[in-house]
Amino acid sequence: MRLNLLVKSAVIAAGAAMTFSSALAADITGAGATFPYPIYSKWAEAYKAATGTGLNYQSIGSGGGIKQIKAKTVDFGASDMPLKQEDLEEAGLMQFPAIMGGVVPIVNLEGVEPGEMKMTPDVLAGIYLGKITKWNDAKISAVNPGVKLPDTDITVVHRSDGSGTSFLWTNFLSQTNADFKSEVGAGTAVKWPVGVGGKGNEGVAANVQRIKGSIGYVEYAYAHKNKLSHTQLKNRDGNFVQPDDTTFKAAAAGAAWDKTPGMEVVLTNQPGKSSWPITGASFILMHKSQASAERAKEVLKFFDWSYKNGGAMATELDYVAMPAPVVKLVQDAWKSSIKDASGKAVW
The missing domain is CATH 3.40.190.10 (Periplasmic binding protein-like II)
Structure with a gap:
């Protein structure tokens, strides 16, 4: 037994x-x-x-x-x-x-609420090229009337690893700013003129949370989840738009998936009055x-x-x-x- x-x-x-x-x-x-x-x-x-x-x-x-x-x-x-x-x-x-x-700019500025600050492609390019170095620079102030901007240095945060998020970011800035295109260009890994690196969207989000006066870029879910202050962004049609699923959908609306070999569709800088300009698949x-x-x-x-x-x-x-x-x-x-x-x- x-x-x-x-x-x-x-x-x-x-x-x-x-x-x-x-x-x-x-x-x-x-x-x-x-x-x-x-x-x-x-x-x-x-x-x-x-x-x-x-x-x-x-x-x-x-x-x-x-x-x-x-x-x-x-x-x-x-x-x-x-x-x-x-x-x-x-x-x-x-x-x-x-x-x-969508990929969104995020900032760590005391007193600035999520979605309050406005950014243009040229201002973002200037910051990431190291040519705009103060938060109260005239070019930033010009598109942000009524927003209290401090006289402090800007700390740029970028990805330190090979990154598709960086590809979308640099692809957009290369399309919209000639200096950025010639001096940095588009790619998953580029030679950044200024700034500190973070590994992954997680690393960039953590650095921006930690460093006062910083700016970075992350996938929107990371900004939302970590309660980071994203900015508005001026799109191809000249409108300032907020990042959300509606503006991401607007950017994706005209994508020609069936006509693109290998489905190699890049959704940055798409036309449309409500399109978020740094959208991607x-x-x-x-x-x-x-x-x-x-x-x-x-x-x-x-x-x-x-x-x-x-x-x-x-x-x-x-x-x-x-x-x-x-x-x-x-x-x-x-x-x-x-x-x-x-x-x-x-x-």
């Missing part, structure tokens, strides 16, 4: 271990952009509750995500800078947009040829679920969910692009 009990216990334990091991094996891994980290975390929590499958996502910056997916150390990479078609082909990758949101990168069709399918199931069920969560965190026609384009691309070792479609 005792022997039978021991055998039964061993079988039950082995079965439990196998179930636990299978659950761990089913968890998917991703790495990259910090821009979408808050919404990916929220989706992951809800998805695990619904399906039992977890997501281990490393918020290490777009540059790190691109490196890790190319090295095949994660199931997917994430980047806020879309890769060009030739780069995708060279690496054997496909990309698709997962979520949209965050992209997922996956290998076209998959060694493990099951793991690839788990990744696609996660994003399929998120497209269908994550819209309200996205809005809650001030992101913009991908429109249904774009989701259809994405899922068609999954069917035609992502295949197992034998060439059979994974999705």
